[in-house]
Amino acid sequence: MTQEERLDAIAALLERQQRITVDEICRNFAISRDSARRDLVKLTEQPRFQRIRGGARLLKLIAEPLPFLQRSRSATKVALAQRTLEVLQPGASLYLDSGSTLLELARLLAAQAQPFRLVSAALDALQLLSQNPVLSLHGLGGEFEPLQRMMLGAEAERQLGLFRLQHAVMGICALNEHGLTAPTAAEAGLKRRAISQAGHLIAVGSSDKFGQQQLHQVCELAQLDLLICDALPAEPLRQALSDLDIPIVTLEVSLD
Template structure:
């Protein structure tokens, strides 16, 4: 089956099932993940489908997806690059935590060849990780937040004390000279407890978060070891971050 025939078949499948992910394309059409991704890009560029986390959907169905899923489409190219760079920091046998950040949720697709143990409260992270035969997955318990697709509550925070993470990957709603900001009060308490159990804390933040305040100041720079971003930091942020000895990784888009 050539690509044109395969694309037609994918569209026919979507008419019946509304969505399809990369793993399903690989299995249904006996192609590699790289080929499946090229098919997705081809259909997306023709405006025949809309990207979702881990796959594609027909446009009419995608309109029903919650705000969190829509945020995955903001700067998707940069988020994908940052996710790949973050995944490259993860080694076999690592115990890692993956945050509910839309940016962090691009990491799991690059972990399929690594024998890692992942703890998360993100439903989308779990969805992507179950497609890997090598990853061991722990999902924190609690109440399901349908709009942001994660599990929250006291039991989720309490369970964090059971782990000693090699690496923790978190996102942010904003970065200023004062520190790291979040949009919800619950986030700051969860993050503060999380970093107590981490050997290395990695913050993923694209340029849209630079010098952006939000409702709650969650973490000081002393909590962060590495920042992965897609553009050179503004001078004011670079100065304070360098002063705190934080490693800065700027992902090359070329």
Template structure:
């Protein structure tokens, strides 16, 4: 296991338990206590956890901090390996002749790369980058949604994009999110949330891609209640509260790897 993967797991474990000792983390991850201490030092320096003598606890995030999201270029680099594994696991859900909406996000960019190896998909996206990636496989039929250009993530947004989405009817909507709690999935940007909603309305099934950093988080704009989601693909099993809500909603949870 790479140090970055192990450190992501430490953050996720502390997110569920709130506080753990060095011994508990070392036993859970089958590494030495000294390795855990080094990981905690690095994570503390990055503001991910708060280290104390003999252990660490999850950082307390204020409401105002939770209702913000970093630039897209930064999000592409965050949890990159976890997102790649999520994308590979999600790609196994689809087969030839399936039709997919794919919205714009750092995890769906990884998803596009995973879909290149499949055959004969119909893909509709508002991301030029995703469209160009999947179009490198000539067996795929690709439609690029137009509209107002959002320069941060390089995506089409606004009324024109929503109007074009309404012209399609697909089997699957594959979306990324900013946050998920026991009630719904959310996003930090109104226009991105509107695109995701429009795609969901025109799809038979909904697959959400979300790494563990999205769990127990809040964002301003609701995208869809849990009951509308069919599958969640993630990298780490959710905590008890969210897992219970996902089970109650009948969502199939796939943990990559």
């Protein structure tokens, strides 16, 4: 087998199992560790593969997010919002992040009789929440970001720093064993400030965001207090969550 043929075979294995080690390559192709390392160096010249300690992994390519108003409603998003509402104490104070799933949560909160206290930079969520006079509502100012339809930047972060909140309810842009990430520095910055001002971090989103990574770090995985999702994560994220004793609530089961 030539190196090119072996690289194709290794790539096919990575597509199936997401990760591969030097030892696996040695066993599967009867080559030395030096040859296996050279294969990995060559293979990871391709942007969809990444060298890690002892091997390589497949990187999931993340599509550009749709503009907010083009994102569809779905039964899954409504169900995730309902599960999130169920874990919030009546009248709790919280930061409500942007995103279509959390817009569904805003829709539910707008129909509640409980006097929740909310801070948000998401304009569409604020519009829904403003229909309920029982809610205590604080909107953040700043620089308008049209893709997410929210306010971002230094002024939004400054204003958010004036609040102490029980929960930061955070949408998931991307989540892997290294933590939450976001596509822009401004969005990641506001999320970080929300986490620093809250006592409890709840991450909410669909499982298609798992195993992905965006450019800007929001927080380490250990900072999560609760993950609410539609399906249990695959490895290695699931093991990392278990090692950290982070509870997972899905639409079917809860793992404490």
